[in-house]
Amino acid sequence: MRRMSVFPQHGTALGNLGLTANEIRQETENNTSELVSDLVNLSAGARFEAIRSLHVPFNEKKTIRNRVNSVKLSKTILAADCRQQVSRSFRRFRASLASAMQHLVIWQDTLKEIGGRFGTSVLSYFLFLKWLLQFNLFSLIINFCFITIPQIVHAPNISSITGFRGLELLTGVGYFNKTVLFYGGYNGEVIVSKPAYNMQLAYFFTIAAYLVLCGVSLIYSTSRSFQKNFALETGPVSGGAWRLLCSWDFSVVNEKAIQYNKNNLAIQLKESLSERLQEKNKMSRSDRIKHLSLHLLAWLLSLGLALGSCAGIYFLGTNRELAFSFSHDPSDLGAEASTLLLPVVVSLFNLIVPLLYSLISKIESYSNPRAKIYISIVRTVILKMSILGILCFYWLSFVPTNISCWESFVGQSVYRLLIIDFIFCLLGIFFGEFLRNVIGTMCIQSLGVPEFDIARNVLDLIYGQTLAWIGIYFSPLLPVMQVLKLFIIFYLKKISLSMNCQPPKHTGRAAQIQTVFIALLFFPSFVGALSMVAFTVWSLKPSDQCGPFQGLNTPFHTIFNWTHSLPETHWVRWIFENILRSELFYYLISLIVLVITYFLWQITRGRKELIKTLREQIVNEGKDKAFLLNKLQNLQKERREMASYRPQDFDQTPHFNPNWMNTLPMDM
Amino acid sequence: MGGTSSKLSKDLLSEYQELTFLTKQEILMAHKIFSELQDKENGPYGARVSMEKVLTLPELKSNPFRKRICQVFSTSDLKDGSLSFEDFLDLLSAFSDSATLEIKSHYAFRIFDFDDDGTLDARDLEKLVNSLTGETDDTRLTGEEMKQLIGNILEESDIDKDGTVNLSEFQHVISRSPDFVSSFKIVL
Numbered sequence: 076m077r078r079m080s081v082f083p084q085h086g087t088a089l090g091n092l093g094l095t096a097n098e099i100r101q102e103t104e105n106n107t108s109e110l111v112s113d114l115v116n117l118s119a120g121a122r123f124e125a126i127r128s129l130h131v132p133f134n135e136k137k138t139i140r141n142r143v144n145s146v147k148l149s150k151t152i153l154a155a156d157c158r159q160q161v162s163r164s165f166r167r168f169r170a171s172l173a174s175a176m177q178h179l180v181i182w183q184d185t186l187k188e189i190g191g192r193f194g195t196s197v198l199s200y201f202l203f204l205k206w207l208l209q210f211n212l213f214s215l216i217i218n219f220c221f222i223t224i225p226q227i228v229h230a231p232n233i234s235s236i237t238g239f240r241g242l243e244l245l246t247g248v249g250y251f252n253k254t255v256l257f258y259g260g261y262n263g264e265v266i267v268s269k270p271a272y273n274m275q276l277a278y279f280f281t282i283a284a285y286l287v288l289c290g291v292s293l294i295y296s297t298s299r300s301f302q303k304n305f306a307l308e309t310g311p312v313s314g315g316a317w318r319l320l321c322s323w324d325f326s327v328v329n330e331k332a333i334q335y336n337k338n339n340l341a342i343q344l345k346e347s348l349s350e351r352l353q354e355k356n357k358m359s360r361s362d363r364i365k366h367l368s369l370h371l372l373a374w375l376l377s378l379g380l381a382l383g384s385c386a387g388i389y390f391l392g393t394n395r396e397l398a399f400s401f402s403h404d405p406s407d408l409g410a411e412a413s414t415l416l417l418p419v420v421v422s423l424f425n426l427i428v429p430l431l432y433s434l435i436s437k438i439e440s441y442s443n444p445r446a447k448i449y450i451s452i453v454r455t456v457i458l459k460m461s462i463l464g465i466l467c468f469y470w471l472s473f474v475p476t477n478i479s480c481w482e483s484f485v486g487q488s489v490y491r492l493l494i495i496d497f498i499f500c501l502l503g504i505f506f507g508e509f510l511r512n513v514i515g516t517m518c519i520q521s522l523g524v525p526e527f528d529i530a531r532n533v534l535d536l537i538y539g540q541t542l543a544w545i546g547i548y549f550s551p552l553l554p555v556m557q558v559l560k561l562f563i564i565f566y567l568k569k570i571s572l573s574m575n576c577q578p579p580k581h582t583g584r585a586a587q588i589q590t591v592f593i594a595l596l597f598f599p600s601f602v603g604a605l606s607m608v609a610f611t612v613w614s615l616k617p618s619d620q621c622g623p624f625q626g627l628n629t630p631f632h633t634i635f636n637w638t639h640s641l642p643e644t645h646w647v648r649w650i651f652e653n654i655l656r657s658e659l660f661y662y663l664i665s666l667i668v669l670v671i672t673y674f675l676w677q678i679t680r681g682r683k684e685l686i687k688t689l690r691e692q693i694v695n696e697g698k699d700k701a702f703l704l705n706k707l708q709n710l711q712k713e714r715r716e717m718a719s720y721r722p723q724d725f726d727q728t729p730h731f732n733p734n735w736m737n738t739l740p741m742d743m
Numbered sequence: 744m745g746g747t748s749s750k751l752s753k754d755l756l757s758e759y760q761e762l763t764f765l766t767k768q769e770i771l772m773a774h775k776i777f778s779e780l781q782d783k784e785n786g787p788y789g790a791r792v793s794m795e796k797v798l799t800l801p802e803l804k805s806n807p808f809r810k811r812i813c814q815v816f817s818t819s820d821l822k823d824g825s826l827s828f829e830d831f832l833d834l835l836s837a838f839s840d841s842a843t844l845e846i847k848s849h850y851a852f853r854i855f856d857f858d859d860d861g862t863l864d865a866r867d868l869e870k871l872v873n874s875l876t877g878e879t880d881d882t883r884l885t886g887e888e889m890k891q892l893i894g895n896i897l898e899e900s901d902i903d904k905d906g907t908v909n910l911s912e913f914q915h916v917i918s919r920s921p922d923f924v925s926s927f928k929i930v931l
Binding site for chain 2: 123126127128130132133134136137140167170171173187195303304316317318320321322323324325326328329330333337338340341342344345348351585586587690693694696697698700701
């Protein structure tokens with residue numbers, strides 16, 4: 076659609092060309108008629124949007140709309156009028172639906188308040204939390220409906236060996252052992268009801284469908300975020316000055332916060348200026364070697380710490396857990412409490428090692444502060460993912476062969492990890508933010524109020540969500556825990572934020588960091604959890620005494636059994652046997668995807684070339700424009716001067732006298 | 744229609760909904776707030792509210808661009824920055840969540856154009872930077888830094904090299920800052 080032109084205001088664009096008031100009015104009238112004729116040709120929906128997006132005052136929009144409507148009315152017949160009525164009422168319905176949905180959105184006011192005081196980058200943490208909450212709520216609902224309710228209704232077998240003691244809430248064993256909270260509480264019989272409900276298939280497909288939907292949603296969000304925030308990085312100099320200026324947050328209304336933002340922006344501008352100056356100074360060779368070796372040392376230390384914590388977890392924590400489950404003595408509270416050692420050790424490592432990382436990064440020097448943030452994020456992610464990796468390794472290789480009903484065991488482990496992580500988060504809010512604020516303001520003034528560290532908090536959320544995704548196969552009702560946890564953390568963080576923290580200083584590039592977090596949620600976190608669940612389903616033998624997949628070789632065999640029970644010619648069986656199980660299909664798909672990727676890559680390269688050429692063209696046209704404007708102004712000046720001299724009717728237009736030197740007084 | 748407790752008729756409401764980006768709740772809220780502002784003036788419905796009264800709103804009180812915003816959205820012939828209800832709705836619509844990038848960048852350009860000449864030249868940019876940095880001496884940019892900064896800005900965004908940033912160049916550089924849409928927001 077043609078871009079609507081800028082309507083001249085008093086004194087802007089057209090006014091500068093020196094046109095008279097009449098000419099301006101004529102020009103405006105021409106523009107309006109062209110605009111109206113453009114709008115008349117659009118469809119109703121597009122026209123509606125186009126009129127709304129005109130950047131003119133309200134009354135002019137109204138006149139334009141009325142003109143367009145009168146033109147349309149004179150052209151169309153009654154039948155089209157009916158269509159317009161229908162489309163208008165449809166539009167109104169959509170608008171009212173959207174406003175009704177707004178009421179369902181939770182936390183709307185709270186989020187607006189946070190955004191108003193702390194800015195959009197802190198707000199992005201809370202929006203991320205809300206998004207994770209939606210994932211878990213969805214999982215909870217479908218698990219509850221499709222797996223838990225049939226199990227409870229048709230085969231209640233809650234035979235608790237022990238009564239309820241308080242320790243279960245922390246450890247998840249005992250009373251909770253055979254309930255529907257864990258894998259062991261389900262059995263895989265086919266429930267005899269009107270349409271026979273196969274519990275095995277229900278369990279398998281519910282979890283598979285949820286994970287697939289999660290994956291699709293994450294891929295969609297990642298790619299959209301990437302496209303919005305990263306793909307347009309090309310340009311002459313992405314110096315960042317404009318980006319800093321345009322990131323001024325208009326939604327902040329608190330006066331102190333605005334003053335704070337102004338100071339921050341000044342500091343950031345000065346920093347970016349000095350960065351640009353520094354770039355011009357090349358570092359000497361020995362300096363560069365020194366920096367590189369420091370970087371290498373820091374990386375070695377970080378990886379060493381990560382490996383050390385993995386080894387510590389493996390050797391310290393796992394013995395106690397196994398010892399308890401071997402003992403089978405439900406009244407041994409001491410041994411049961413000692414199973415909590417593993418989660419506490421894990422949480423301690425997760426808490427302390429990132430602090431050590433920030434100490435290590437102080438010895439290095441970075442070319443820009445953004446690199447520092449990214450590198451610290453990468454190191455923390457490596458730490459957390461290697462901890463989870465070692466735990467998964469322990470769960471998948473050692474546990475199934477040694478423990479009966481091992482899936483419930485794994486589920487209980489994950490449950491304990493989540494609970495202790497939650498408790499440590501609460502402790503972190505208390506010590507890390509509240510006490511630090513007290514110390515910073517009262518005792519050691521130089522420390523100051525703590526900053527709200529977005530990266531650390533978001534990585535904690537991602538870690539918790541990874542655990543939840545891993546645990547979903549082993550404990551279908553685990554999302555209950557996660558939902559409660561996220562709810563409580565939201566309110567506690569908000570209170571702690573208002574009371575204790577100040578917004579972070581480096582707020583530039585918030586959108587890019589957002590993309591990085593969403594991508595991290597997809598790549599190590601979701602993909603890791605998915606591969607672990609897939610490995611369990613594909614190749615591990617389920618336990619014989621409990622769970623819906625008893626007696627099968629692998630849980631995946633339920634699909635085989637089901638398709639084999641269908642008649643030979645059934646379409647599901649045909650698709651399964653000949654397409655999903657044949658390798659040729661996957662080779663073809665991979666080949667097609669690779670070819671399409673190659674084409675799109677070539678198109679991208681061509682477009683970059685095009686952008687470069689167009690830029691040069693714009694520069695040339697700018698020069699042309701300046702030249703023509705100059706000429707136009709000179710012509711108009713001459714024309715006016717001629718008009719004012721006309722009554723006297725002789726030519727006195729000033730023209731350049733080549734002998735000007737002779738006109739100067741002699742004694743100069 | 745007189746008096747300050749007048750409600751919006753259904754037709755007017757649907758017209759406002761059709762021609763702005765605001766939802767029904769937002770329009771009603773804006774009407775309520777605008778009526779309260781008018782209350783103090785004791786003027787008839789449909790009259791303009793002076794700039795000083797508008798600037799008492801909490802959302803605009805501390806905004807560094809409050810005067811420019813009022814001047815840009817005002818359609819008054821006296822050029823005094825007074826706003827009618829439709830101007831007020833225009834303001835909220837441009838700063839709302841659902842406004843398009845083009846509308847936001849257009850109005851941002853006009854707000855930053857302090858001398859109203861249709862382009863952002865070095866003086867406009869200097870005033871812009873000064874509004875956004877602190878007023879105290881240690882946070883203000885020195886003359887040297889200001890010159891360097893404006894040079895960087897022009898190098899980054901002045902594509903046709905005429906020494907000023909016009910609307911298209913501004914919109915181009917804005918489209919590459921993804922933070923802009925989410926920060927150019929005022930919600931009642």
